[in-house]
Structure formats: structure tokens, C-alpha cells
Amino acid sequence: MKILIVKLSSLGDVVHAMAAVQDIVRERPGVQIDWVVERGFAPLVRRCKGVHRVIACDLRQWRKTLFSAATRRAWALFKAELQQERYDAVLDLQGLTKSALVSWLVHLAPQGKRYGMANQTEGSSFEAPARWVADVAITLPAHSHAVTRARMLCAKALRYELPFEMHFGLLAHTDQAPAAIKNIAFKRGLRGMVALVHGTSRADKEWPLACWRELAQRLNEAGFGVALPHGSPAEEQVAQAIAHDLEHAQVWPRLALDGLTDALATCTGVIGVDSGLSHIAVALALPHVQIYNFETAWRTGPLPPALPEAPVFQTAVFAQPCPSVDAVWQAWQAVLNA
Template identity: 25%
Template sequence: MKEYKKIAIVRLSALGDIINSAVVLQFIHKKFPNAQIDWITEEVFSPLLKSHHLIHNVHIINLKKIKKEKNFLLLKKNISYLRSLGEFDIVIDMQGLLKSAIVSRFISKNTHGFDKESSREGLSSLFYKTTSKIAYEESIVKRNCFLSSDALGFELSDEMILNKKPIFEIKKIDFIDASKINIAFIIGASWLSKKYPKEKIIQLCNELKENSIIVWGDEDEKKDAEFICKHSSYASIAPKLPLIELLSLISSVNLVIGNDTGPTHMAWAQNIASITLFGPTTSRMIYETPKNIGIKSSSKVDILKINKNDFSIQDIEVKEIVSKAKELLNYEI
């Protein structure tokens, strides 16, 4: 097996994808304990990655800012910075988009990524020295794990993923009452059609009759959280939390119920029981385990052409979620 001393991972966004990519760190470290692992990402996600004990350096680029401001000078500065990082034995592009492939190539010629058929943007494969082939329909977590192990030349099994350690080392948050059964509800999402209705979350809180913590991200979500708390005596609103404290909260509860979004994926990352609700997306977005499950609406999904007007998540029955939640809580407690 080839020895790797300096490895770079490119995963720029989004939160859930970064979480589902970071699982590979523990497996890479086990095979190459002396390797330096650097990560390239957007600035907003850097606090989460900088706290990871297996990451040597986090390098920040600002592609979103460049795109928004059309700032050529900032683009030039970012390119110069990437080229100044020094030589890596390998750069693994875990995003598989044209922009991430170009970023990878600016860092080094020793790039590895998904092949043309395995990537959402097939042109990205033109920028890689070597590639991996895995079905695009496969679980995102399994794709990430296969890509990294294939790139570095070692085997990574389902059993290893199932028995993973929590991805992030974090302190449990102190405002959680450990004497209660605590359920975190993740009510936000990047699209409206990915959100489970707040009225049904109220029903869930009232049916489960446990300490329900409503997690929100922006002002609209805060209003929904306040509405839920007003109509359920079991619900309380979480404070506004930065990424590290949000991860701490998720790591401290008994169960997470939420939409297909980053904070919900944190539960799987930290080995916390979870139920992820899917409407316009599918369970390929998670890695299902006995205590991390997905509930999908009846709609058919074309993963190559997601329909953001698919609001079928609203049709998922409260009683189905309650039943699964009780099973998971009995499994955990």
C-alpha cells in the first residue's frame, strides 16, 4: 500500500454534505496515522471543521462571495492562495462538481474524484488524474467512503461505517435536562417543500409527550418555532445556536426528528437516534442504521432532476412518525 503523508479533501458545501463527508477522516487516519489531512471549504463551515481533531489545517475559499459580488480581485486572491498551499500526495474532491474539481486542480495535479458516470456534473472528471466509479443513486455516505478508500487504496466496509465513532468530539450542551427524554425537532430546510408542516410537528409533540426542543435557523423558522411552542406544552424553543453549539445540542438529546437538512444529519454523525423526513428527496441522502431511519412520502423522485415543487412531505402521517419514534426511544433507553 502506498504511503500518504499529505492529503487534501475538497468539500466546499453544504452543511449536510460536509458532515456526511467528514466520516472518512477516522478511516483515513486509521490507515495512515501519520498523514496530515487538510480540508478546503467555504468560510461559513470552517468553525465546524477547525474543531475536528483529525484535521491539520482548514483552508477557506469564498466562492459564494465571489459569485455574489462578481469580485475578480477576490477570485485572483483565492487562486493564488490555493496555489501556495504546497504539494499534496493526493487531493480528493468529495463534491464532484465543476467548481470543486477546478479548485482541486488549482491545488495540485494529483487529483482524484468521481468518474463521468458517477458525478452530477460529468465535466468535473476532466480535471482529475484518477477517478472512481460508483452509482450516483447510491447513499451519499457510501459514495463518500468508497471514493476516499478507492483513492487511497484500502477497503472500507459497511460494518466499519455502522460501527463508526462519533464524527466530531464535542462537549454535551449544559442546558439539556438529562433526567428527561429529550427530542430535538429540526424544522428548517433549504427549500419550503422539504419542510414538514408546523401544525403536524405540534401533533407530534403532543402525541410523544416528551421534552421537545424546537431548533430553528432564521427569523421565519423562529416564528414557526414560537407557534409550535404556543400550541404544545411539551415544546420549548432552542436559543439561536452557532454551528458548534448546535452540534453539542444534537449530541445531547435522545432522538432527532427533522427534515432532510444539515442539523438532522448531525444526529447520524454523532450516533444519536434520528428520523429524517423526505418529500422531494430520498433516503440516499442518509446512511440508514437500526437507529437512524428515513420516512419517505409516496412521491416518485428523479434524483437527477429534483422537483422543488414536490410538497408531498406534508402527507407523511403523524402516527407513522410517532410509532417509529417510540421504537427508537425504547431502543435507546
């Protein structure tokens, strides 16, 4: 059986969909799973256990130069790669016009079908073409976590019971992380490094610089080093400002997404805002505190353990206008103890 996952973006959404892939691998042994994704996220999807082929596209870029010769050539190459196989099931986990277009272009095997969402869920985008293109439109609970939504759609489409256990299958190679990153805690005699994920694509999700500096100081005093990843010049400036005058702080060099995954995996834990890197931390099963200025952690934050008595080593902290340093610190102590 050949299955195509259509989940194009964004970083956090792509990570959330990985758990559904692990369910399919477990419940339908021997299937071939391919995945269509925006090129920028392709290196991460190649780290997802069970994915056979990654088909990269540049829809975000192509929309800006729709009628250029270069875009037409790139689109033709993408379409040719997409149509190399005939699929028994196409699973549109995005629910948008762009993912519907990709699903529509796919060649189906005899008796093959396209599956998609029949409805919008709370806090998530949904566009009507996704339902029109689907041969089978699946109704999902309106109040659904992003991870659970993808898992439920795949389970209903492929007719298996949703597994009790959940894994993301994101593979990290800590031995491939830069030596300066993976050995710094050992060289300085620290308890470990804690990555502070301060960067986000939305300004209203940010945590104040003063809070980051105070948290970093507390971590140093508790024997932890602070690691500061960044993905833009503006984020690098914030990282430098957090690290200023701290004894044990390291501003990481700019890393590609797969290298950043390897580097995060060397850390003792991660504290971050609602962003793609924080969701990678969740997928890597690292001790993690996720900071929310909005009451949306139920939809995208770390899920509670399946068993009520299980230790909680990943959690979210919410307050408005933003959580206090004390609240985040207490949450970090709790997940560390767990």
C-alpha cells in the first residue's frame, strides 16, 4: 500500500503531523509513506521515521513569481516528481486550498482515494476546496488538539483504532552536532545546557527580554548553561542581549533545521515560546516548558501523558499579558524533577 501525506507547512504543523505517521507505520506494517512538504521543512521530514520519500515544493515562493519562466519550470519538475507514483491513499492533513491543489494533482492507484477534513476545528484554518477535492471528507471533533486531529484523520481514513501510545519518530543525531555545542556543558562542569527558544514568527507570542535575562540568570545560578538558538539577524540580537554578562551562555551559530534538531537533542531541556523549535523539543521528548500569552496551549502545546499517574516532563504556562518568570521557573523545576 502506498500512502501520500500532504502537510506543507508550517514548522510546528509539520512536527505535529509526525505522530500520525508513526501510527500508520505501527498499524499498517509494510506501507510506503511519502510526504509533500515545503522545501524549507524537507530536511526535518527526512528525519521522520517511516517516511520513504520526501517531495519538496516551493509554493510560498512560487506564489510571488507566479508567471515567471523559472517558476513554470520548477512547477513542471515538482508535478513530474509528484506523479511518479500512484497512491492508494492521499491524506490531506492541511485542509487548505494549496494542499487541496497538491492532492488533486496526485495520480491514484485503482480504487485509490483522497481523504481530507470535512470541517474546521477550533483555532485552525480550513478552506472549502479541501473538502471538494477529497473523495472522502472526514468529520473531526471541533475541539481537537493539532496532533490529535491529524492522528484521528489518518485512523479514520485507513480504518484502524487510534493507538494508545504516541510517538513522533523524529530522529536526531547528537554525534553530528557541532563539537563546541555538545561538549560545552562537560567542559564547564555544568549540570547541562538549557536551550531558550525566544524567537517566534509572531510578535504577540514573544516573552519580554527582561524575563529571558532573569530566567537565564536563574539557570546559571542553578548550575545550568544557557543555549541560545536564532534564525534571523533580529533573533540573533535578542540572543546576544540575553547572553550579555552571563557566565554560562552560548549564542549558537545559525544552523540548518536538521543541524538545529541535532543541537537541541544535546540539551538537558528546552524553555520556549509557542514556536516551531519548541514543538521540535516536544517531538524529541526533551523536558520542556512552553510559554503562552494566549489560552491556546490546549491546541498546540504539549499533550498530557496518556496515563494520569505518569510524570509530566513537558508542560505549558499561560498568563496574560504574559507568564511571570516565577511561574516559568516553577514549571521548569517541576518538569526537571519529573
